Amino acid sequence: MQNVEINGDDLQVATxxxxxxVTLRYEAKEEEFENYNYDALLEMIAGAAPNLRHxxxxxxxxxxxxxxxTNSTDPNLQHPWGPRKPWRADIFPKPQPPSSKxxxxxxxxxxxxxxxLIVLSNKTDFSLLRSLHIQAGVEELCWLxxxxxxxxxxxxxxxxxxxxxxxxxxxxxxxxFLSLPPLKHLTLRGTWTSDTLEVIxxxxxxxxxxxxxxVCTSPIDVELVQACCTVLEELSIPIQRTQGDFQEVAMYRAxxxxxxxxxxxxxxxxxxxxxxxxxxxRRQLWDPVKPLHAxxxxxxxxxxxVNCAVDEDLSQSIFVQIASRxxxxxxxxxxxxxxxxxxxxxLFFRHGYPRALLLPIAHLYRSWSCVRNPRDDCATTMCAVxxxxxxxxxxxPGVTLTLGVDPVGECIxxxxxxxxxxxxxxxxxxxxxxxxxxxxxxxxxxxxxxxxE
Numbered sequence: 001m002q003n004v005e006i007n008g009d010d011l012q013v014a015t016x017x018x019x020x021x022v023t024l025r026y027e028a029k030e031e032e033f034e035n036y037n038y039d040a041l042l043e044m045i046a047g048a049a050p051n052l053r054h055x056x057x058x059x060x061x062x063x064x065x066x067x068x069x070t071n072s073t074d075p076n077l078q079h080p081w082g083p084r085k086p087w088r089a090d091i092f093p094k095p096q097p098p099s100s101k102x103x104x105x106x107x108x109x110x111x112x113x114x115x116x117l118i119v120l121s122n123k124t125d126f127s128l129l130r131s132l133h134i135q136a137g138v139e140e141l142c143w144l145x146x147x148x149x150x151x152x153x154x155x156x157x158x159x160x161x162x163x164x165x166x167x168x169x170x171x172x173x174x175x176x177f178l179s180l181p182p183l184k185h186l187t188l189r190g191t192w193t194s195d196t197l198e199v200i201x202x203x204x205x206x207x208x209x210x211x212x213x214x215v216c217t218s219p220i221d222v223e224l225v226q227a228c229c230t231v232l233e234e235l236s237i238p239i240q241r242t243q244g245d246f247q248e249v250a251m252y253r254a255x256x257x258x259x260x261x262x263x264x265x266x267x268x269x270x271x272x273x274x275x276x277x278x279x280x281x282r283r284q285l286w287d288p289v290k291p292l293h294a295x296x297x298x299x300x301x302x303x304x305x306v307n308c309a310v311d312e313d314l315s316q317s318i319f320v321q322i323a324s325r326x327x328x329x330x331x332x333x334x335x336x337x338x339x340x341x342x343x344x345x346x347l348f349f350r351h352g353y354p355r356a357l358l359l360p361i362a363h364l365y366r367s368w369s370c371v372r373n374p375r376d377d378c379a380t381t382m383c384a385v386x387x388x389x390x391x392x393x394x395x396x397p398g399v400t401l402t403l404g405v406d407p408v409g410e411c412i413x414x415x416x417x418x419x420x421x422x423x424x425x426x427x428x429x430x431x432x433x434x435x436x437x438x439x440x441x442x443x444x445x446x447x448x449x450x451x452x453e
Contacts, residue, residue, distance in 0.1 A: 042123050257329060
């Protein structure tokens with residue numbers, strides 16, 4: 001809606017009993033038009049759309065909060081376009097009284113403060129929500145505590161809007177999770193601590209069927225999941241790649257102790273900037289005169305390339321490490337292993353990071369999906385390995401994109417020849433993978449520790 005009025009066709013769609021789900025990109029103004037979509041959606045949630053069950057609010061551009069926030073003194077909520085015409089509440093038919101026909105799923109993909117949540121709660125009964133996706137800080141967590149008595153699925157991004165987390169954040173988080181009914185599906189994003197995770201899994205682990213947990217980064221953390229999550233079917237966690245050494249292999253073996261039949265691993269890279277111990281060493285990486293990769297040692301470039309070399313052989317090796325351990329422990333067979341590179345956008349585009357490394361990494365770093373062989377006598381082998389979508393494609397919830405862009409297109413846009421490497425990078429690459437063939441044809445993963453070529 002771009003004005004206060006609404007035509008008959010739009011009204012018929014908005015109030016249709018066939019309408020069960022709505023996705024709204026939340027903006028307050030489109031060019032010279034005021035945007036009243038959110039105001040209309042609130043009325044639809046309140047009962048104008050009698051069978052509306054699921055709502056998704058996506059993040060838009062500049063916005064102005066509605067209903068009670070138009071005159072806010074918060075500079076983040078003010079518009080340069082002047083006063084906003086009031087919403088006409090009589091446009092929709094008089095909403096039905098609150099009933100069991102309230103929202104069952106609410107997916108909020110933009111920041112909403114406590115007051116925004118209060119506005120929403122006046123339109124639908126939060127105690128009937130079964131699924132919630134939210135970004136929350138201390139105030140939001142405190143308000144939501146004891147208000148979600150029917151929740152089964154939670155996707156929460158924890159942290160304050162300004163990025164500064166207070167001392168009250170984690171105590172408020174623990175109280176919030178202890179107030180929830182036992183969850184079946186849980187996705188954790190943002191800022192978490194091990195002791196908070198222990199409280200969460202102690203409360204919800206016995207009933208969890210799926211878990212995405214960015215804090216689970218060591219065999220000790222996996223042991224906690226093993227002890228608490230006895231009926232887990234799907235697990236998604238990050239894995240820090242360390243050139244396939246024994247520490248990395250130990251993490252794969254630890255995953256073999258879990259009952260989850262589907263495992264998704266988000267493969268993490270170490271940012272070379274963070275390996276510099278002193279600020280002076282980091283500062284030289286931002287020298288505007290020399291190309292950034294010129295400050296990298298050969299070992300730093302080598303480690304980055306080796307960690308990014310994720311191919312069918314490595315996928316199979318990781319699958320075998322997990323599946324064989326499960327077989328030894330008499331656990332359910334591993335059905336599917338998904339390997340997804342973690343988001344590398346900051347690595348390349350922060351502070352003019354080395355575009356010269358974009359070429360080989362874009363070629364090496366892909367997603368893979370491994371499916372077990374269906375024969376009963378081949379439980380630790382795979383019948384199929386499918387190369388995952390190229391960077392920029394959609395991935396499952398909780399999994400970030402490889403580069404956030406198409407690598408070939410990005411290279412062309414930035415004036416880089418996809419077939420020609422920077423001399424220093426190519427020198428390191430050919431020390432890892434000798435040969436006279438084109439560099440794209442000689443790169444492959446290195447064996448995990450304890451394996452041979």
